[in-house]
Amino acid sequence: MAQTTEALTAERILAATEDVLRRHGPAKATVVDVARALGVSHGSVYRHFRTKAALREAVTERWLDRTSEALSGIVADEDRDPESRLRAWCAALFAAKRHKAGEDPQLFATYMVLIGEVSAVVDRHIADLTGQLTTIIENGVERGVFASAAPAVTARALFDATGRFHDPCYAREWEQPGIEAEFEAVVDLLLRGLRA
Amino acid sequence: MAQTTEALTAERILAATEDVLRRHGPAKATVVDVARALGVSHGSVYRHFRTKAALREAVTERWLDRTSEALSGIVADEDRDPESRLRAWCAALFAAKRHKAGEDPQLFATYMVLIGEVSAVVDRHIADLTGQLTTIIENGVERGVFASAAPAVTARALFDATGRFHDPCYAREWEQPGIEAEFEAVVDLLLRGLRA
Known part of the structure; x- marks a missing residue:
């Protein structure tokens, strides 16, 4: 986990978010999906983007x-x-x-x-x-x-x-x-x- | 009925259709609603407009x-x-x-x-x-x-x-x-x- 967390830049989160949006559509995509795609906790995502709306x-x-x-x-x-x-x-x-x-x-x-x-x-x-x-x-x-x-x-x-x-x-x-x-x-x- | 049928012009039907659309919305408005609003049979409406799509x-x-x-x-x-x-x-x-x-x-x-x-x-x-x-x-x-x-x-x-x-x-x-x-x-x- 340490390795992925260290490398967890805003850009990586946004790239993963785009992938999740592409796969799930805007209605269903959640922060949990994004975190799962990156192999991190959703808390790690929230440290970069404080709300789902901000993301x-x-x-x-x-x-x-x-x-x-x-x-x-x-x-x-x-x-x-x-x-x-x-x-x-x-x-x-x-x-x-x-x-x-x-x-x-x-x-x-x-x-x-x-x-x-x-x-x-x-x-x-x-x-x-x-x-x-x-x-x-x-x-x-x-x-x-x-x-x-x-x-x-x-x-x-x-x-x-x-x-x-x-x-x-x-x-x-x-x-x-x-x-x-x-x-x-x-x-x-x-x-x-x-x-x- | 004879009186309304005689006066049943395409323009009167279209004016009634617009009223029905305004009240019921495009999904629910039917030819029967239009006929009812005019006090005529739906057959009379179909004599002017052969299908609901044409209307x-x-x-x-x-x-x-x-x-x-x-x-x-x-x-x-x-x-x-x-x-x-x-x-x-x-x-x-x-x-x-x-x-x-x-x-x-x-x-x-x-x-x-x-x-x-x-x-x-x-x-x-x-x-x-x-x-x-x-x-x-x-x-x-x-x-x-x-x-x-x-x-x-x-x-x-x-x-x-x-x-x-x-x-x-x-x-x-x-x-x-x-x-x-x-x-x-x-x-x-x-x-x-x-x-x-």
């Missing part, structure tokens, strides 16, 4: 953060012009969400339930993503290629206007024929609107 | 058509410049959907269930609405105020990009503070993108 919140945040982390490289790539970065960012967000929904539909459905429970985590995720967009827009304004009096407002508008291509409520439409062309049409129109 | 489809279509009919006046108002018509159209669609969701939440929830059953009716509704947008955009292109190589594609992009302000999956957000400003930011950006 569910942390695992959802980790799932959402994987997306924002994947996109941060595009934001930081200042050698690339802002318009191409913005287009790549929107495409990468769509691809990441579509991948999550298509690759493991059961886990995706599970996280959809969790997301309904933890609105503060979702708000932080949206703030992360629109913050990344704001950085790209500000960069474009500085270089004189974008026009925006309020980059944060424009970022939120871009995020809202592309909702069909990242909001989970549209997940069923993401594999329909024509969706790529519809995505391109929306992004083209928005980029036209953004140009200086 | 549910027709009542959903009637509910959706109320929105597109309300917007058609804006499309036809050619004295008004295209940009102002487009802005008014988007605002009227948002207002109509928000009104439906807020005024009678139980009926709205009922129609959300029905909409999940009748995707062909929803597709027609979206085609109606994007057709109206196409007309406004074409008109703007003719007058040289809008730029669009393919007005129908642009119309669909506009419709998709404003989804947060008309798609029922966002109904819970429509009364949040700031939603009006977010709507304006999206429409401003789209109109900038559309200008010649």
Whole structure:
């Protein structure tokens, strides 16, 4: 036991929690299941996450953060012009969400339930993503290629206007024929609107 | 009975169906309930709508058509410049959907269930609405105020990009503070993108 307890990091607990959620679904997964999967007592899990709700919140945040982390490289790539970065960012967000929904539909459905429970985590995720967009827009304004009096407002508008291509409520439409062309049409129109 | 049968129009049946749906919910409402509400036999109802599914489809279509009919006046108002018509159209669609969701939440929830059953009716509704947008955009292109190589594609992009302000999956957000400003930011950006 000493060995597993020593190595019991928050990350290990969260990885096990995701496995348990995948196998049991959000309604049935318990802290005891997570502890059993790790071969530790449920008390050891509670030392890292004080309540079941805190654990569910942390695992959802980790799932959402994987997306924002994947996109941060595009934001930081200042050698690339802002318009191409913005287009790549929107495409990468769509691809990441579509991948999550298509690759493991059961886990995706599970996280959809969790997301309904933890609105503060979702708000932080949206703030992360629109913050990344704001950085790209500000960069474009500085270089004189974008026009925006309020980059944060424009970022939120871009995020809202592309909702069909990242909001989970549209997940069923993401594999329909024509969706790529519809995505391109929306992004083209928005980029036209953004140009200086 | 002769009197009620004579006056038994499809519209009367649909109005009664909506009442029954409002009172009983989508799971419990039956054709017998509708017939009883009208004081006619269920056979009389079936003479107009051959199946319960056909009746549910027709009542959903009637509910959706109320929105597109309300917007058609804006499309036809050619004295008004295209940009102002487009802005008014988007605002009227948002207002109509928000009104439906807020005024009678139980009926709205009922129609959300029905909409999940009748995707062909929803597709027609979206085609109606994007057709109206196409007309406004074409008109703007003719007058040289809008730029669009393919007005129908642009119309669909506009419709998709404003989804947060008309798609029922966002109904819970429509009364949040700031939603009006977010709507304006999206429409401003789209109109900038559309200008010649």
